[in-house]
Amino acid sequence: MSSIPVMEIFGPTIQGEGMVIGQKTMFVRTAGCDYSCVWCDSAFTWDGSAKEEIVPMSAAEIWKKLNELAAENFSHVTISGGNPGLLRNLAELIGLLKENGVAVAIETQGSCWQDWFLLVDNLTISPKPPSSKMNTNDQVLDNIIARLTAENRQDHISLKVVVFDEDDFQYAKSIANRYPEVPFFLQAGNDDITSKDHAALTGKLLKKYAWLTERAMADKQLTNVRVLPQLHAFVWGNKRGV
Ligand SMILES: C[S@@+](CC[C@H](N)C(=O)[O-])C[C@H]1O[C@@H](n2cnc3c(N)ncnc32)[C@H](O)[C@@H]1O
Ligand SMILES: Nc1nc2[nH]cc(C(=O)O)c2c(=O)[nH]1
Ligand code: SF4
Numbered sequence: 001m002s003s004i005p006v007m008e009i010f011g012p013t014i015q016g017e018g019m020v021i022g023q024k025t026m027f028v029r030t031a032g033c034d035y036s037c038v039w040c041d042s043a044f045t046w047d048g049s050a051k052e053e054i055v056p057m058s059a060a061e062i063w064k065k066l067n068e069l070a071a072e073n074f075s076h077v078t079i080s081g082g083n084p085g086l087l088r089n090l091a092e093l094i095g096l097l098k099e100n101g102v103a104v105a106i107e108t109q110g111s112c113w114q115d116w117f118l119l120v121d122n123l124t125i126s127p128k129p130p131s132s133k134m135n136t137n138d139q140v141l142d143n144i145i146a147r148l149t150a151e152n153r154q155d156h157i158s159l160k161v162v163v164f165d166e167d168d169f170q171y172a173k174s175i176a177n178r179y180p181e182v183p184f185f186l187q188a189g190n191d192d193i194t195s196k197d198h199a200a201l202t203g204k205l206l207k208k209y210a211w212l213t214e215r216a217m218a219d220k221q222l223t224n225v226r227v228l229p230q231l232h233a234f235v236w237g238n239k240r241g242v
């Protein structure tokens, strides 16, 4: 039985982002990422600062932990990271959750393909804009979207681009144009990921969200778009495990 590097398991909480925003969900956060986005709000999953908290767990152990935390109080689990898309062995966990009537969401940046993407109820692919300092491999992303659409997964996937500035907005538009068949979300960036001043942070996030909303509304080439903030950041600020 192969193990999964788990950074944290928490919930129930609301899904604060993207295609199922507001959904009551549990989170399983895996450790390790192939990127190092400068503004990553979960850098502890890959920068070594919490490496002693990483626990290798089997699918059965994760299921047990979820039930210890929230027995009979969840029907949706979000697997995020780090990049869970790096893990070849997630099919067993996804199968176990689905056998138990639990829907499964994944958050990944779209830097690598896994066959188990086809089993996921809500697959969010979040390619990274210039402000992250990461480069998207267009061929890899094309291949991921092509395989998912070929298997008729359109209703189970979305693209979500975080935007901090005008360059990011132009990048986001290029993604929307490249994959017009995939539901498309813009997400306002949080540029103060260490602040503990909730009121100040909320003010900043609202301003960013207002800018992004107005920018998107003014753009006639971008009509089929949904613009969202990180809802959990408004409720709980930069707190971990919520
Ligand atoms: C922490 S990542 C983990 C999953 C995967 N590595 C990815 O990036 O999609 C989850 C989501 O948070 C977003 N995110 C990370 N830092 C952010 C920030 N400072 N502001 C807004 N969104 C952020 C990412 O773009 C991604 O959509
Ligand atoms: N509530 C809540 N919603 C989220 N949506 C995506 C998250 C993530 O870190 O992937 C996240 C998170 O960490 N918390
Ligand atoms: S890809 Fe996701 S987890 Fe990895 S560094 Fe970027 S935002 Fe963080």
Ligand SMILES: [Mg+2]
Pocket (backbone or CB within 6 Å): 041, 042
């Ligand atoms: Mg998060």
